[in-house]
Amino acid sequence: MQLSERTSRLSPSPIREILRVIDQPGMISFAGGLPSAASFPSIDELSVRPELLQYGATEGESALREQVAHDLAGRGLDVSAEQVLILSGSQQGIDLVAKLLIDSGTPVAVESPTYLAALQVFSLFGADFVSYQPSNIEALRQTHTPNLVYTIPTFQNPTGHCYNLAQRQTLAKVTDELGCVLFEDDPYRDLVYDHCERTPVCSFIERSSWVYQSSFSKTYAPGLRLGYLVCSEDLFPMLSWLKQAADLHSNRLSQSLVLSMLNRRDNRLAEVVDSYRAKRDAFCQALEQTLSPYCTWSVPDGGLFFWLTLKDPYVQDTGLLLQESLKRNVAFMPGDPFFPQSEGIPACLRLNFSHASEPEMKQGLSILSELISIAND
Amino acid sequence: MQLSERTSRLSPSPIREILRVIDQPGMISFAGGLPSAASFPSIDELSVRPELLQYGATEGESALREQVAHDLAGRGLDVSAEQVLILSGSQQGIDLVAKLLIDSGTPVAVESPTYLAALQVFSLFGADFVSYQPSNIEALRQTHTPNLVYTIPTFQNPTGHCYNLAQRQTLAKVTDELGCVLFEDDPYRDLVYDHCERTPVCSFIERSSWVYQSSFSKTYAPGLRLGYLVCSEDLFPMLSWLKQAADLHSNRLSQSLVLSMLNRRDNRLAEVVDSYRAKRDAFCQALEQTLSPYCTWSVPDGGLFFWLTLKDPYVQDTGLLLQESLKRNVAFMPGDPFFPQSEGIPACLRLNFSHASEPEMKQGLSILSELISIAND
Known part of the structure; x- marks a missing residue:
């Protein structure tokens, strides 16, 4: 069997691989760009023409x-x-x-x-x-x-x-x-x-x-x-x-x-946006209480993510950090796969704020903070 | 702008192009592999989890x-x-x-x-x-x-x-x-x-x-x-x-x-098959009454198509035949695009029998027969 030349560059999407594990009970996920289930429109009775x-x-x-x-x-x-x-x-x-x-x-x-x-x-x-x-x-x-x-x-x-x-x-x-x-x-x-x-x-x-x-x-x-x-x-x-x-x-x-x-033309989308804004703000507050010693970030004006850059000399291998955090039931996206190059990449984390509940946010970010501080010991 | 090398081999699907015209009122279509609308399952009330x-x-x-x-x-x-x-x-x-x-x-x-x-x-x-x-x-x-x-x-x-x-x-x-x-x-x-x-x-x-x-x-x-x-x-x-x-x-x-x-696990599929079998048989009978002077075919044991080969010296350009038949509101698939080679192709037609009603079948096949006989004059 002879595979195509392009298969030499074929790889699984890291995000899809992480999405596999986030359905596990008790997992707090900052990993996907998953909209909040509460934001979904209700489709009660669908008549199919x-x-x-x-x-x-x-x-x-x-x-x-x-x-x-x-x-x-x-x-x-x-x-x-x-x-x-x-x-x-x-x-x-x-x-x-x-x-x-x-x-x-x-x-x-x-x-x-x-x-x-x-x-x-x-x-x-x-x-x-x-x-x-x-x-x-x-x-x-x-x-x-x-x-x-x-x-x-x-x-x-x-x-x-x-x-x-x-x-x-x-x-x-x-x-x-x-x-x-x-x-x-x-x-x-x-x-x-x-x-x-x-x-x-x-x-x-x-x-x-x-x-x-x-x-x-x-x-x-x-x-x-x-x-x-x-x-x-x-x-x-x-x-x-x-x-x-x-x-x-x-x-x-x-x-x-x-x-x-x-x-x-109802208010659903406006309500979704309001609820995401509140989530962003709550996430930002929780971030400040937990990760500010270790990371820097900008507050996003929209979208679903915070992008954190780890301060030198904290954890450089975010893949290892992910392995540890999954053991503690916290999922996030390491930054590396988002870079087109493989060298000279800063250590970053992508954290989604729309999926987890507010108590989960605080708990999950505390765990991340703890793991980063341990890694720095 | 530089397109990829593969776009030099990009072409529209002839069948999708023909499907564009078959929605026109009064069109009798033998073109697509369209299942009969009567065969569709009823989806009355869909509750979406x-x-x-x-x-x-x-x-x-x-x-x-x-x-x-x-x-x-x-x-x-x-x-x-x-x-x-x-x-x-x-x-x-x-x-x-x-x-x-x-x-x-x-x-x-x-x-x-x-x-x-x-x-x-x-x-x-x-x-x-x-x-x-x-x-x-x-x-x-x-x-x-x-x-x-x-x-x-x-x-x-x-x-x-x-x-x-x-x-x-x-x-x-x-x-x-x-x-x-x-x-x-x-x-x-x-x-x-x-x-x-x-x-x-x-x-x-x-x-x-x-x-x-x-x-x-x-x-x-x-x-x-x-x-x-x-x-x-x-x-x-x-x-x-x-x-x-x-x-x-x-x-x-x-x-x-x-x-x-x-x-x-109901009888729907068995009923669909029964109705298609009856359609195939009716189509076969209509074919014998109309196109047997001009074409040969085998009766298919299943599927959705009859494949007709035109007898020499009848119409060799089935693309031209399609142009004429579309003017008479009859659509079918010319055989050429089904061949991997471009030369030495026999003149063939693919006729779908599942979509048209029985009266439409007879009318459409009569029109095709007429057009082929004219082309032979």
């Missing part, structure tokens, strides 16, 4: 595509429904864009750190990573010109960072000048707790091709596996053909459910 | 994996639930297997003709096709040794052919001897109208690695986008990681629905 059981359009249900285009206009991104491709979750968009643009050795620019499952897919297809910082986007001009620039400008995963207006405009301008494709991943933008700039970077693009994607997992329900992308018109046919080849079309029941939830 | 809305396991829901493993044992394929990977439709299995095994130039053996969307995906990843006939499997020993042998042994798409026991055993033996991976695609096996051998070829494999996949689209509902694969233990971790990278996991609502339908 029989036509939804038949094969559907690759691009998605027309009414949902129109609603998405309408909502994007409100974000500052003017697109037509014909540019909307419904996805089986936004992870699928990463797969499709990688297929479209990445061969072995293709230079791909990513923030460092960035979403680990994007690194996983880009790497599988052979990406040669170029990294950049939101504070120094201009540096991209000095690198090997990337084919693709991947960005999470709003409440970035894992750092929680949100690009200001000037950074957004600079990224669009640099992309235009380099002539590469901008791929903007925006799953968290509706989970906003403090005012900040959220206009899509793609709306500032003048010439380049671009893909913007988002997800219904964070605002509605991950189990429905639904997201979407919109893109410049030149890319749409190819991304749509790649979607055909990947799974024909997305689940029609989920599309119908999400559309009806979008049309409800 | 909140936990199904959360992220789930990449491999699928445990109870569904166990049920699939149990059902496969009844087909003669002894596997454990740990070898079952739930898919977002069996098209996804083709994508995952292609990622696992196919690089540019990899020899891949396929029946000629075969499922066009498998050709589409294998080709995208760079497959170099080797073709074989069920009647001459031994010929594979004389070709450039393939890395992968793809087969639809039961009610093949498009031909409807079903391998007999000797052919199944030979295919397994040749695969074992060549040391390549066998990929068995089996979506139609439950749509059986006459007795025939249906034991999975994979059950006869002794040494080689293998993947067997099936779908719930044909027996339950395509709109739920659910299928599964099982494979030899060596391949499971990699296929599961590829699934993670593709869409994290499959829709949990669909998994719950399909599991409850599998557990109903």
